[in-house]
Amino acid sequence: MDYILGNEKLQQGCIFCFSREKSFDKQGLILSRSADTVILLNRFPYANGHLLIAPNRHAGELADLTAAESASLMEQVRHSVAILKKHLQPDGFNIGLNIGAVAGAGLADHLHFHIVPRWNDDHNFMTVISEIRTIPQHIDQTFDMLLPDFQDLIKTI
Numbered sequence: 001m002d003y004i005l006g007n008e009k010l011q012q013g014c015i016f017c018f019s020r021e022k023s024f025d026k027q028g029l030i031l032s033r034s035a036d037t038v039i040l041l042n043r044f045p046y047a048n049g050h051l052l053i054a055p056n057r058h059a060g061e062l063a064d065l066t067a068a069e070s071a072s073l074m075e076q077v078r079h080s081v082a083i084l085k086k087h088l089q090p091d092g093f094n095i096g097l098n099i100g101a102v103a104g105a106g107l108a109d110h111l112h113f114h115i116v117p118r119w120n121d122d123h124n125f126m127t128v129i130s131e132i133r134t135i136p137q138h139i140d141q142t143f144d145m146l147l148p149d150f151q152d153l154i155k156t157i
Ligand SMILES: [Zn+2]
Pocket: 014, 015, 016, 017, 057, 058, 059, 109, 110
């Protein structure tokens, strides 16, 4: 219910371009914004700790990215996996990129990676069966838990 009500208050426009001047923003679930990339918790997660990682610049195509932006995105994926492993101890990850609405990208005009932690006994099959998703930790708690490490990350890159 929080998600449904929260959605009504959602910012207008692109979630990755929201609050561009801040290095984090709890309302926007932005864990980290560096010169080249932005990392968000997905407001509609497939699993606890489901992250979205995007270039800071509003770009929809891989070909639009500079080499520096591409490298930065991959670095952020690498560090994000390490931070999620530390806090959530998943057994594996799904990491991917949906390009274009036809491929399932809900926010097709701003390219973004999904990082979805997976556990051996997780219940993500529920998503296939119905719209019910079993998320054991509230997204605000997950945000607070992950924020310090993601803010430290900005200092190291
Ligand atoms: Zn954008």
